[in-house]
Amino acid sequence: MKKITFLVALVMAGALSALGAEPVKIGMITTLSTKAGYLGEDIRDGFKLAIAQGEGKLGNIPVELLVEDDGRKPGKGKQIAQRFMKKDKVQILTGIVFSNVAMAVVPKVVRSNVFYVSPNAGPSALAGKGCHENYFNVAWQNDNLHEAVGQYVTEKKFNNVYLIAPNYPAGKDAITGFKRFYKGKIAGEVYTTLGQSDYAAELSTLKSKKPDAVYFFLPGGMGINFIKQYAQAGLNKAVPLFGPAFSFDERILKAVGDAAVGVINGSQWSSDLDTPTNNEFVSAFKKAYGRTPTLYASQGYDGAMLIGSALKAVDGDMKKTNAFRKALNKADFTSVRGNFSFGKNNHPVQDIYVREVIKDANGNYTNRIVKKVFTNHTDAYAQECKK
């Protein structure tokens, strides 16, 4: 009897301490305004879904999510990071969409012994020599999705590919990533102005070079314009188009319509990936927000699950930084994309697929997996990382 009373008291005390604990604060710096605002919106909504499923907890530890909009501006991202760290004493940051913002924020943050979990941007500079033990990328290294398409295009024996990307670092990275695995000839390589909306001149030149395939990386609205104009010039029937998943997320597809159907694109995730975790995620997301999740939403969700797994390991005690870091590195969670672990540079080792854009039975545009191109794929920069 005494023993039981003692046990009950112990359990109650435990419950009390859990109740009394301050929630762990997580700071999310993301892009909610500008044309690219939907990217941050989906990352945030995916992250929030994970918290909602845990009824306010991640890994059974109460958390508080603080969200701020960086407006796609590196300077603003920096300010928000400062405020989160100084005023709110946040020790876990996440959320940044764009590589240029990440480059301004991340190096400083991780040096101040704060953890950063990237749900999107994966610039090569942070994966190679600039890697850091407190920096974790739960999405991909920037080159990865392009590499997968390069490999697929080579496998399919295309031998004269035309390349097009905007003239800025991520555009160059994209083409570098593609070329790393593409072995054929290059029919032409064009860099356009960032933010360009009309591609008539480029399309005419492209046509005259008679390529057997086209690979393009034009994120956001640029991609919408390009895909529409590509189809309008009658090229989609003649020359197959390839790209990374960024121009074929469900939101862009809605704005592009039939013009994108049949396009092959590289992604680490797809809504039709048939794993129990993913099926549950996709239907929960649809139920909560009334739309099909994009890959960004899946990355936000995985980011939250990863943080949750590490919080659980240290029992919500963020003073145990070493234990928390180790737990993050173990990646002890079930990713919606299936296989997932961290490589030497804390970037994902994961499978990468090519998907095809289809129109489903309900008339919605979405992606269907065609093939797994890479199994346990890591990035080209991991070897340079000496942390």
Add this chain to the structure above:
Amino acid sequence: MLLFIEQLINGLQLGVMLFLMSAGLTLVFGIMQVINLAHGSFYMIGAYVAATVTIHSGSFLLGMFAGLVVAAIIGMIVEFTILRQLYNRDHLDQVLATFGLIFFFNELSRIIWGRQPLFMDIPTWLNGTVEILPDIHYPLYRLAIIVVGIMVALFLYLLFSRTRLGMQIRAGATNRDIISALGVNIKLLYTLVFGLGVMLAALAGVMAGPILAVEVGMGESILILTFVVIVIGGIGSVQGALVGALLVGLVDTLGRAYLPTILSSIFSSQIGNTLGAPIASMSIYILMAVILAFKPSGLFSVQNRVDS
């Protein structure tokens, strides 16, 4: 050679789009002396309304009509409530007020339509390509844009040179006080001119809808080019806007198409690829600088204004 002709047509088509935008802007400036930075917002409103109506009704023409009418009404309300207070103020005040309007309209569109870009397709009767020259297939829709542009240029020419309204507008541009002393309702005239300018911007937006992403902020990217056009053409001159728009359209398109290749053949292909795009996007500003060096007030400067 055939490719060059195709690129010329591309340039012409871009020029026509820019003409639709700049004709309205230069008209408003030339006649009302108002710098309207929110011109791009009306382009966006035209595209949004047209896309929405097209989605729901299935008819592109109905969408186009709705886009023009709604934009013109909003434009006239803006003129009546806001710009009217600014006619006698400094240009800086006008710039500030209309700059504020850009933010207002962007946020309003985001509230109404959300962040999801809208889908607008080419109507089936304008879809497809035409063989304009042996082996050169050109999108029919882009040819239609050129035709619409030529029709608008003709319409404006006839309006200004052949109608009473056009005469009054021209007179109002020269001397505002005298024409109102002659019994012409100059305030109404201004509202009409502004509505016309807005309608032209909305027409450009509607025509762009099926080609581009209909999204918040789409007006700003074309606004800068529009200003380059009217500065080159001579602020306030519709002929200037036509010539300027075609020049900018051609230089921009040919620059993008040929500069990388030319640079690659002179230097290495690496340099050509790296420098081609930035120099091509600079080309229209270089054109502007050269023209302004010889003709400081633009190609067709308007100098007949009597300031009151």
